[in-house]
């Protein structure tokens with residue numbers, strides 16, 4: 001039996017605990033985990049009616065599954081402007097499926113060049129292999145988006161804030177250029193999360209997530225989601241999802257569904273920790289540069305304040321002394337762990353130029369603003385005094 005609450009009248013924190021729940025005949029409190037590939041029918045006629053779409057129900061878990069459906073419906077209830085969703089096995093499956101579903105040979109995509117490493121690989125290397133041309137632009141320069149438009153441009157793609165330099169791009173302004181040329185805008189909203197920024201409400205057509213990050217938030221499993229209007233999902237995502245099979249395991253969907261219940265609590269703590277750490281770092285003479293969207297020194301501070309509800313959970317900073325100093329600090333930290341994941345309950349730090357962005361040339365990295373002394377810190381939910389003391393101790397060594 002589906003819940004009958006009117007979710008739109010409720011706050012996100014309430015929706016995230018209750019929305020999408022499908023209770024079985026047992027009336028369980030916690031959402032059930034349906035580990036099943038397929039479904040049995042009462043009769044051959046019932047199977048026929050299900051396949052024809054005359055009756056509602058599940059056919060095969062590559063198409064849909066009750067646990068996966070609960071996760072998808074909870075995401076729809078959370079994401080402003082979304083009417084439909086498909087969950088995927090990973091964030092990259094969400095990005096690739098969303099882009100492949102919208103594009104065909106002969107089309108053109110324009111993307112901001114500051115992208116998560118694998119996303120940039122998909123846009124620059126994989127799509128062109130299938131006859132889809134791509135152009136990379138400086139995302140903060142609106143004139144570059146417009147100048148890159150060709151008659152066959154079908155998709156604009158970007159992430160904001162970007163990884164790892166936390167540039168903030170103007171979603172409504174880029175959406176307006178897209179609308180003018182009848183181009184669909186897809187946004188990778190991982191760094192902001194659905195609670196801090198609503199791309200569909202700001203004019204985008206499609207939003208994708210790596211649920212591996214804040215939505216799980218406890219380092220357990222991979223996952224992804226694609227969201228949009230009913231029409232967008234039906235026209236661009238449904239067929240490719242069903243037939244190519246990037247579907248999520250019901251087990252992982254269940255973990256993510258439970259993760260959503262505590263997302264607002266974790267995010268509140270992580271963002272307040274991130275702001276305190278950013279403020280501390282920005283006053284430390286060992287630090288050459290502190291980047292955080294809600295610090296007034298951020299180049300797009302006003303835009304960030306307008307477009308985001310808070311500055312997010314990630315801080316990027318550059319230490320005087322280059323790679324050697326950055327490594328020394330990372331190696332001296334005790335509480336903050338070295339890991340390339342983000343959005344976790346545990347505070348994590350990574351050195352982008354030798355990990356997430358190692359495959360680029362030094363010249364490309366400089367072009368993206370990634371310097372050897374830079375570290376990216378994902379704030380966890382620990383007591384902030386302990387995190388700052390950990391950083392203080394580590395910074396004393398350089």
Ligand SMILES: *Cc1c(COP(=O)(O)O)cnc(C)c1O
Nearest residue numbers: 090091092116188190210212223
């Ligand atoms: C992690 C990440 C992805 C990829 O997600 P996976 O779940 O690792 O496949 C895509 N975009 C951004 C911005 C990410 O941080």
